[in-house]
Amino acid sequence: ASGSDENDVVVIGGGPGGYVAAIKAAQLGLKTTCIEKRGALGGTCLNVGCIPSKALLHSSHMYHEAKTSFAKHGVKFDNVDIDLAAMMGQKDKAVSNLTKGIEGLFKKNKVTYVKGYGKFLSPSEVSVDTLEGENTVVKGKNIIIATGSDVKGLPGITIDEKRIVSSTGALALTEIPKKLIVIGAGYIGLEMGSVWARLGSEVTVVEFAPDIVPSMDGEIRKQFQRSLEKQKMKFMLKTKVVAVDTSTDIVKLTLEPSAGGDQSILEADVVLVSAGRNPFTAGLGLENIGVETDKIGRIPVDKRFSTNVKGVFAIGDVIPGPMLAHKAEEDGIACVEFIAGKEGHVDYDKVPGVVYTHPEVASVGKTEEQVKELGIAYRVGKFPMLGNSRAKSIDDAEGLVKIIAEKETDKVLGVHIMCSNAGELIHEAALALTYDASSEDIARTCHAHPTLSEAVKEAAMATYDKAIHI
Numbered sequence: 001a002s003g004s005d006e007n008d009v010v011v012i013g014g015g016p017g018g019y020v021a022a023i024k025a026a027q028l029g030l031k032t033t034c035i036e037k038r039g040a041l042g043g044t045c046l047n048v049g050c051i052p053s054k055a056l057l058h059s060s061h062m063y064h065e066a067k068t069s070f071a072k073h074g075v076k077f078d079n080v081d082i083d084l085a086a087m088m089g090q091k092d093k094a095v096s097n098l099t100k101g102i103e104g105l106f107k108k109n110k111v112t113y114v115k116g117y118g119k120f121l122s123p124s125e126v127s128v129d130t131l132e133g134e135n136t137v138v139k140g141k142n143i144i145i146a147t148g149s150d151v152k153g154l155p156g157i158t159i160d161e162k163r164i165v166s167s168t169g170a171l172a173l174t175e176i177p178k179k180l181i182v183i184g185a186g187y188i189g190l191e192m193g194s195v196w197a198r199l200g201s202e203v204t205v206v207e208f209a210p211d212i213v214p215s216m217d218g219e220i221r222k223q224f225q226r227s228l229e230k231q232k233m234k235f236m237l238k239t240k241v242v243a244v245d246t247s248t249d250i251v252k253l254t255l256e257p258s259a260g261g262d263q264s265i266l267e268a269d270v271v272l273v274s275a276g277r278n279p280f281t282a283g284l285g286l287e288n289i290g291v292e293t294d295k296i297g298r299i300p301v302d303k304r305f306s307t308n309v310k311g312v313f314a315i316g317d318v319i320p321g322p323m324l325a326h327k328a329e330e331d332g333i334a335c336v337e338f339i340a341g342k343e344g345h346v347d348y349d350k351v352p353g354v355v356y357t358h359p360e361v362a363s364v365g366k367t368e369e370q371v372k373e374l375g376i377a378y379r380v381g382k383f384p385m386l387g388n389s390r391a392k393s394i395d396d397a398e399g400l401v402k403i404i405a406e407k408e409t410d411k412v413l414g415v416h417i418m419c420s421n422a423g424e425l426i427h428e429a430a431l432a433l434t435y436d437a438s439s440e441d442i443a444r445t446c447h448a449h450p451t452l453s454e455a456v457k458e459a460a461m462a463t464y465d466k467a468i469h470i
């Protein structure tokens with residue numbers, strides 16, 4: 001397929017932002033081409049991010065449960081073993097099925113798919129070096145940059161994806177490391193650390209800041225860290241890595257307190273660098289058309305996702321905002337709706353965030369710290385999973401639901417959940433925030449029994465009145 005006829009919309013990048021924008025544009029009747037260099041659709045998220053990490057989190061959780069919990073449910077084995085290659089194979093199959101699925105959706109919706117590296121020639125022309133080694137020019141009235149993000153390295157540390165790995169290497173290790181050091185206690189580091197800790201690695205997380213996952217509500221964060229510590233993950237907070245020595249079989253990291261002080265050495269078989277992600281615009285030729293970027297390489301856009309160059313838009317990880325797949329998708333849909341002459345909207349205050357460890361931690365809206373800082377008078381309602389009959393019946397009752405509501409109006413401002421399946425439970429809270437619901441609205445919504453979701457209802461009751469089961 002060549003995109004030599006003029007398109008209404010050309011999307012550069014086939015990640016969750018780009019492919020969703022392309023499908024939506026086609027559904028709105030716009031002639032659309034999507035350019036992707038990876039040879040597979042789905043971007044970071046599907047190929048080396050959300051999906052393979054969740055596959056491994058699930059597989060490693062099953063192993064861990066089989067080893068530590070099945071017996072008390074009366075399920076007995078003589079022996080439990082890991083076949084790492086099979087575990088990786090299952091993950092790879094999930095990824096390839098899903099990428100092929102998106103190709104199918106492109107065909108169904110008549111999106112032209114060009115496999116290759118896109119580079120701007122003008123605000124309406126993209127030159128593509130195709131994966132077959134040819135060059136083609138794709139023209140479009142509107143061009144959407146959806147080139148996403150890439151691993152952020154650390155000065156002085158060379159990622160070889162074998163012993164010093166990024167998340168991409170950590171998703172494809174061929175042996176279980178005896179000792180794994182994770183640099184960076186964000187959600188990616190904690191998720192990958194959990195995977196390998198469950199499979200038997202001794203995991204130490206080194207973090208420059210005083211806290212893990214800085215965006216999290218402080219009270220939930222404390223409980224979360226304690227839970228991970230119970231799972232034998234170690235934390236070295238307020239600590240920086242000053243040197244890495246890979247000259248022997250064992251990797252040696254020299255550490256120092258963030259504020260300066262005595263150095264120490266920590267050894268590992270594998271080191272995961274998960275210190276964040278950078279917007280990716282290399283080789284895109286932004287300079288050819290004068291698209292501006294900010295200090296950290298992100299592309300600033302207005303409310304309509306327009307860059308400073310007319311007809312050129314940007315969405316997803318490459319623009320400011322939370323670097324999350326569902327946020328990229330929302331951007332993509334709203335951007336295309338504007339291009340089609342409709343209204344689009346993304347409320348960045350109501351983007352849920354989930355850490356897919358066990359228990360999961362999910363949140364939407366404001367943390368207690370943020371509400372305090374804004375000087376809003378508020379009430380907090382909490383309900384521990386220990387009071388939830390479903391959680392007790394399956395012997396998985398760690399965690400709590402915490403709801404923060406405005407004191408005067410009872411309007412829900414933030415919901416924070418730590419429990420298994422918190423990532424599913426959070427959506428009634430997201431809906432509540434979207435509709436400006438009060439905690440009483442949630443509490444008076446009939447919730448099925450016995451479900452984990454009843455903990456959300458009871459936390460809502462506790463916000464303006466009292467819970468029943470505690």
Ligand code: FAD
Binds near residue numbers: 053117325326
């Ligand atoms: P990307 O997914 O990065 O896609 C951009 C695409 O553009 C890439 O495929 C790239 O090859 C292509 N491209 C770039 N430049 C060009 C060019 N010049 N020409 C052609 N193609 C180009 N988010 C969540 O919401 N939930 C999770 O559970 C989650 N887990 C994650 C786990 C890991 C280990 C990682 C690394 C990330 C995770 N994320 C998660 C983040 C999520 O992957 C990103 O937020 C999301 O992929 C951003 O989507 P995007 O479309 O903006 O960019």
